[in-house]
Amino acid sequence: MLLVVFGAGASFDSSPTYRPEHGYRIERPPLASDLFADRPRYASALKEYSECQPLVPHLRHPSPNQSVELLLQRYLEEAASDPVRHQQLAAIRYYLRRILGTDLQREWSDVHMGITNYKTLFEEIRHWRLTSGENVCLVTFNYDTMLEESVGVLGVNLQQIDDYVANDGCRIFKPHGSVHWMRELDTPIPIDTFGSNRVDHMFIERASALEISDRFRIWHGGSSELLRDDHSGKRIGLFPAIAIPVTTKSFFECPPAHLEILWDLLPKVTKILTIGWRAKERHFLDMLRQHPGHRCKVMVIASDQSEAKAISGELFEAGVGDNFTQAAQGFSNAILMGEIEQFLLR
Numbered sequence: 001m002l003l004v005v006f007g008a009g010a011s012f013d014s015s016p017t018y019r020p021e022h023g024y025r026i027e028r029p030p031l032a033s034d035l036f037a038d039r040p041r042y043a044s045a046l047k048e049y050s051e052c053q054p055l056v057p058h059l060r061h062p063s064p065n066q067s068v069e070l071l072l073q074r075y076l077e078e079a080a081s082d083p084v085r086h087q088q089l090a091a092i093r094y095y096l097r098r099i100l101g102t103d104l105q106r107e108w109s110d111v112h113m114g115i116t117n118y119k120t121l122f123e124e125i126r127h128w129r130l131t132s133g134e135n136v137c138l139v140t141f142n143y144d145t146m147l148e149e150s151v152g153v154l155g156v157n158l159q160q161i162d163d164y165v166a167n168d169g170c171r172i173f174k175p176h177g178s179v180h181w182m183r184e185l186d187t188p189i190p191i192d193t194f195g196s197n198r199v200d201h202m203f204i205e206r207a208s209a210l211e212i213s214d215r216f217r218i219w220h221g222g223s224s225e226l227l228r229d230d231h232s233g234k235r236i237g238l239f240p241a242i243a244i245p246v247t248t249k250s251f252f253e254c255p256p257a258h259l260e261i262l263w264d265l266l267p268k269v270t271k272i273l274t275i276g277w278r279a280k281e282r283h284f285l286d287m288l289r290q291h292p293g294h295r296c297k298v299m300v301i302a303s304d305q306s307e308a309k310a311i312s313g314e315l316f317e318a319g320v321g322d323n324f325t326q327a328a329q330g331f332s333n334a335i336l337m338g339e340i341e342q343f344l345l346r
Contacts, residue, residue, distance in 0.1 A: 001268040002125070002344070006140040006147065008032055009276020009303060013331040014146055015112040016120070020303075020330070027107040029144055032068050032245050035096065036060045045098040051091035051204050069280070073246035083208045090207035093240040094200055094223055100143050101179040102220075109149075117331045118150035121275075121340060126154055128344045129169070137265050138172045141281060143179045143242055147172070161216050165261045173262050175284060176243035177253035182219040185237035186211035189226060199224045203239060212239055216255045248282050266291035272298045272321060273343065275331050279314050289319035296320075299343040301327040301334045 011029035013020055020028070026039060036042065036059040046053060055075065059068055072092075079085035125136055136154070140147050148158050154170045157163065161181070164172045174181070185203070187210050200223045203210060217227075219238060226235040243253040252259060269292040279285065298321035302308040308326035315321045325343055327334040334340050 001265065001270060002134055002136045003266075003269045003272045004121075004125075004136065004138050005272065005274045005277045006138070006142055007275070007277030008142060009278075009301075010118075010140075010331055011142050011144050011146050012276060013303075014108075014116050014118060016117055016332040016336055017115060018111055019332045025111065027104075027111050029100070029104060029108060029142075029146070035068060035099070035245070041103060042099050045095050048098065049091040049095045049204070051201075052088045052095060055088055055092075067247075069245050069247045072244050073248060076244055076246055079208075086208035087204050089244055090204045090239075092244060093242045094204065096143060096242050097179050097223060097240045105145060105149070116146065116150060117335045118146055119153055120335050122150055122153040124335075124341050124344065128341075132344075135168065135268075136170050137262070137269065138170065139262070139284070140172075140174055141176050141277065141284075142174075143177060145178065145180060148178075158218075160218055161255060165258055171261065171265065173254065173258055175252045175254050175259075175281070176245075177241040179240075179242065180218055180220055181216055181241035181254075182238035183241045184213045184215040184217065184227065185239055186213050187237060189235045189237050199226060199237065203237060210239065214256055216241055247280060252283065263287065263291075268292075270296050271343070272296055273301070273340065274298070274311070274315075275301045275334075277311075278302075279311050279318070279320075285315075285318045285320060293319055294322045297323045297325070297343075297346065299325040299327065299340070301331055301340075303330055305329070 008031050012031050014029065018025060030037065036056055038060065046056060058071055062068060062071055075085055075089060079089060129136070138147065138151070151158065151170070151172065156167050156170050156172065164174070187206070223240065225238065227238055229236055241253050243251065266287060298312065298315060300308040300312050300315070302311055305326050305328050312321070312324040312326055316324070327339050328337070
């Protein structure tokens, strides 16, 4: 089985026509370091979710020995004894859903017009499967929906949450959630909030006391909308299923049943392809260490070969992979130079 792991670098370098080295584009999906950058749409979202504004200066300009993930990790730890931190982190979840959601997808799509490395990668995998007979497992730590928009090439149709793991030939996992995933709340919704456009801010204010269920659903509506239960007639609150981007990533933000299926599939993995993934998610690395462990071939695609070699070293030290290949440059170059295709055929 082939396991493909995507990180932020995959979406950042997702257009072979408009590569990062060709210059700055405001529409490009951001890396983690740019999630709080001073951009018009980001500023508008921060104004809307002003509860997190006190944290933004540090997140926008971290000190040399810090990173966005390290700072958010500290805030997450402080939330254990500080209810305001809960509110600020909840606001960040809503903020991330806003900046990485529909508007970003549309703006970036208007640039690349559907010509993406995701689609070409999936076409190469589709063709390889004709002769190899191998199944594929896709794991993405990205919140955006570029993968969903492209995976039809592999014959996968995603209409509801269960569809991600329903296709035996290609199963898809989003361990840290998605901009169009929401969790249902078990917290009762006061009747006077019906019709309110401030429901999300009510949830932010009560973040530390929310009862967040493990019932996930795809939701393309606004973050302030309430779900009507057809059986009871009650309104159900929805909360963004997006993990805070921290260094340890000690928790998952996906249906438990998906994780069980992923755990059952990992022993079958013989090849791992990583694209734009920095291998910092310790909980996922722990899963890979147990299965498949060292007994698999690995190809690492990063911004350049030097970074790919460093990530390969980290994977090996973590107990993942044995035979390593590093791409010369990024995702676009690996596609155009046939490096991924060669790796699949080995």
